Amino acid sequence: MSDASAYPVDETNRVKRLHERGSYDRATVHAILDAAALCHVAYVVDGRPYCTPTLFWREGETLYWHGSSASRMLRNQSEGEPACVTVSHLDGLVLARSGFHHSVDYRSVMAFGHARIVTGDEKLRALAAMVDRFYPGRWASLRPATQQEIKAARVIGMAIEQASAKVRDKGIVDDEEDYALPIWAERIPVHNVLGAPEPCPRLVAGVERPAGLAGFREGRTLEDALREAHAAMRP
Numbered sequence: 333m334s335d336a337s338a339y340p341v342d343e344t345n346r347v348k349r350l351h352e353r354g355s356y357d358r359a360t361v362h363a364i365l366d367a368a369a370l371c372h373v374a375y376v377v378d379g380r381p382y383c384t385p386t387l388f389w390r391e392g393e394t395l396y397w398h399g400s401s402a403s404r405m406l407r408n409q410s411e412g413e414p415a416c417v418t419v420s421h422l423d424g425l426v427l428a429r430s431g432f433h434h435s436v437d438y439r440s441v442m443a444f445g446h447a448r449i450v451t452g453d454e455k456l457r458a459l460a461a462m463v464d465r466f467y468p469g470r471w472a473s474l475r476p477a478t479q480q481e482i483k484a485a486r487v488i489g490m491a492i493e494q495a496s497a498k499v500r501d502k503g504i505v506d507d508e509e510d511y512a513l514p515i516w517a518e519r520i521p522v523h524n525v526l527g528a529p530e531p532c533p534r535l536v537a538g539v540e541r542p543a544g545l546a547g548f549r550e551g552r553t554l555e556d557a558l559r560e561a562h563a564a565m566r567p
């Protein structure tokens with residue numbers, strides 16, 4: 333019986349190596365996606381693989397990314413081409429007592445689907461969501477997009493057909509006999525932390541930083557800010 337809370341699994345997305353780290357649970361996959369701003373989109377053109385880093389955002393089961401209409405990546409993702417979107421978070425450096433057990437803690441997702449060009453009202457909505465996903469409510473406060481700008485942008489959508497998450501979060505794991513060795517071992521947490529915002533030097537006098545940007549403050553992790561922004565975007 334299929335489980336609606338998980339993605340279907342077959343040879344495409346079944347985690348084989350260290351499969352105990354794998355998950356197909358939609359909530360787990362979404363949480364890893366929503367904590368990221370960047371993804372890598374992999375696709376094949378004339379038998380050659382390309383893997384392009386780009387901003388992305390999620391709405392339900394659809395991932396969106398955008399770029400120039402002239403971009404090769406976007407031109408080649410227009411005809412229902414198969415694509416694989418990956419996201420990864422490096423959470424910790426793991427220094428064990430042997431080279432073999434040096435590792436990293438991480439969370440990652442591989443999502444599979446077919447890319448399609450987003451047009452019409454969905455494109456306008458997606459372009460607004462691209463801003464609001466990061467900075468909720470900001471689109472409405474901006475100078476409206478011109479027809480030329482809208483034309484120059486291409487938006488790609490990909491319904492997630494299958495996905496897998498893989499998580500390592502166990503720090504140091506050495507062979508039992510190695511714990512007695514006089515060798516230093518440690519885990520170094522890794523965080524992507526925001527710096528102090530730098531207001532544009534050409535701001536018009538009296539323009540204040542919008543209250544909605546309060547989540548983006550110095551010292552906070554990027555993923556906390558993104559997660560909060562994503563939750564605020566939900567209807």
Ligand SMILES: Cc1cc2nc3c(=O)[nH]c(=O)nc-3n(C[C@H](O)[C@H](O)[C@H](O)COP(=O)(O)OP(=O)(O)OC[C@H]3O[C@@H](n4cnc5c(N)ncnc54)[C@H](O)[C@@H]3O)c2cc1C
Nearest residue numbers: 344345346347348349420422438439440441442496497498
């Ligand atoms: C930051 C980071 C660092 C890593 N460093 C190493 C390393 O140094 N050495 C190493 O061997 N591995 C590392 N990994 C794990 C690596 O991504 C692969 O999971 C692993 O190498 C197995 O690859 P495979 O092609 O044999 O996967 P298989 O298990 O054969 O892949 C089958 C399917 O499993 C799923 N899958 C596999 N890997 C992932 C993943 N990472 N996230 C989500 N789904 C996945 C996909 O759906 C894939 O199609 C790292 C991962 C991250 C995120």
